[in-house]
Amino acid sequence: MTVESLAAAIARVGNPVELLRNTAARAHTFPVAPEFTNWRSEQRAWVESCALLDQSHHMTDLFLGGPDALKLLSDLGVNSFANFGVNKAKQFVAVNPDGQLIGDAILFHLEEELFDLVGHPMVIDWVEFHVERGDYEVTAERDDNSAVRPSGPPKFYRYELQGPTAAAVLELATGRPLPPTKFFNMADFSIAGRTVRGLRHGMAGQPGFELFGPWEEGEAVLDALLEAGKAHGLVRAGAKAYSVANLESGWVPAPIPAIFGDDPLLKEYREWLSAGAVGAIGGSMDSDDIADYYLTPYDIGYDRNVKFDHDFIGRAALEELAENPPRTKVTLVWNNDDVTAAMGSLLGEGPGAKYFDLPKIRYALHQEDKVLLNGEQIGISLDCGYLANERAMVSLATIAKEHATPGTEVTVVWGEQPNSAKPQVEEHRLWEIRATVAPVPYVQFARTSYRGK
Known part of the structure; x- marks a missing residue:
């Protein structure tokens, strides 16, 4: 069956707002257990003790390899890539030629020429499109989230440990003191005889690590974390509790991607993108002009991400906007x-x-x-x-x-x-x-x- 492109769907309906306002697409769901105890206690755990959140299933991974992978990311991202070495991560942000937000995701630098872009599909679709159309020596391997993956498990397991006792849980599970690790840097751990990579992170304003490794090793690592957590008040947090962690830390998860303009690049992208990739609009905003829904990095606190030390799509527009964001x-x-x-x-x-x-x-x-x-x-x-x-x-x-x-x-x-x-x-x-x-x-x-x- 032929998949309808976004461009074709807009032409059929006549207006992108009308299309997205009435689409049958539902809100993003987390394909993990809704609750392990109850979501109120699970939220409290990341403030009072330690919460373990399973991130293995709800995010999309795009693995980018090859000698031009960093150049591709630099051409698309507003971020600086100076000193972005192996075992570092950053919040990758991309905009359209007018400086309006496409989306964001977390970018892991795994090896010298290997990166993993992890998050909602909006910005991942944009990067994958440029891999296919651009003159880059880059390989791309996509691992969709478990709600839409055709078959099989994820490539990686991901467990988030958050809260005041997260460090103690990890020290007990590894049997050694935590290595000094700066925010958004990675370190290697040994848990249950498996090598585990950990990103120094924080999802709900609390200290912690995002731990990941090959899927087939995930169950043994999880068992070891749960055992270590018994002494430190560890609570497993389900999808309901996890869904509001961003409201505490201040991250906006799903702005509308600004992909509906007249720029030839955006027109080409809408021909490439499937109609179901954008998702539904909900709420009391009732403008018929999709541009009224667009955001810029400055609208949602990404000022610190924008660096004008390199050329990227949308740079000129952001340089002008940076003088006085409204x-x-x-x-x-x-x-x-x-x-x-x-x-x-x-x-x-x-x-x-x-x-x-x-x-x-x-x-x-x-x-x-x-x-x-x-x-x-x-x-x-x-x-x-x-x-x-x-x-x-x-x-x-x-x-x-x-x-x-x-x-x-x-x-x-x-x-x-x-x-x-x-x-x-x-x-x-x-x-x-x-x-x-x-x-x-x-x-x-x-x-x-x-x-x-």
């Missing part, structure tokens, strides 16, 4: 009374507010809710959910800088009107929820300790 990333803390009223509207006569599926209330891959001040839109709320550790409903948002002072009162518009044809959208009505602007990351430890190191 928006910035914030946390919005939703008003308890308004959230309670919205949830209560599900009882009795309806329609009420759009359903809140706790703890992550995002119901489309690309959540796009209006943020208002005195009735005027000042930004977009992008990802939302309930933080058990803070006992608060929050969202990550990008808003006009002049309104980004912590404590500013704004309004998030929750729901869709008119209701879209997405299968996860029931009959409901728009609901205005007051919110207070707060810093990113919202969690105090993340602001003062994790980001500061």
Whole structure:
């Protein structure tokens, strides 16, 4: 069966917003157990003791090898690649020719001419497209996530250890003190007689490591970690708890890729890309112009990633934008009374507010809710959910800088009107929820300790 291209799907529907607003694609799911105990206790574990999160199944890997692999990444990434040696990692960010965001992923430098790009497919698709069309001496091997992989297990297992006792668990499992490892650098460990690579990392504002190795060795490593964790309060965290870790640390997981413009490169890309690769738009944003949904690196806190020490797609546009970016990333803390009223509207006569599926209330891959001040839109709320550790409903948002002072009162518009044809959208009505602007990351430890190191 022929796969419809994104370009063909847009031509059939007539407008990219219409296509994405009514697609049957669901929000990204984590193909691991939803809960091992309950998601509230599992969230608490990464603050009070140690949480083990299984990342083996929900991310896509793109392994890039060959003498031009680094050049390819440098041509596409806004990041600096100076001093990016083996056993280092970085958050790779790519933009279109106008400086608007394509996506981001974590880039591991595994060997001298071998890299692993890990994350959501948006930016991985973009890189793979350039491998196929460009004049690069590069090999590419793609390992899709377990929800869409045709058959077989992942190439790597990945376990995230996070929390105050994560170091103690790892020391007990390895039988030796942890080697000094800088943030986003890698070290080798021996666990259960297997060599394990570990990235010094932090998912929810807490210290920890991302551990990975060949899939066939994963069960033995997991058993050893669980055994060592018994003495240090280790709790396995399922998909529900894991889904909101980004809200604590401040990472926006799924911005709409800015791939719908008139640039010839983008037109070629839409002919190459399958229609199902983009995902659905959900939320109260109702513009018919897809450009109104686009973000730049400056909108969501990637300022530190942008380095003008090399040529890359979109550099000229970002150099101009860097002089005065209009928006910035914030946390919005939703008003308890308004959230309670919205949830209560599900009882009795309806329609009420759009359903809140706790703890992550995002119901489309690309959540796009209006943020208002005195009735005027000042930004977009992008990802939302309930933080058990803070006992608060929050969202990550990008808003006009002049309104980004912590404590500013704004309004998030929750729901869709008119209701879209997405299968996860029931009959409901728009609901205005007051919110207070707060810093990113919202969690105090993340602001003062994790980001500061």
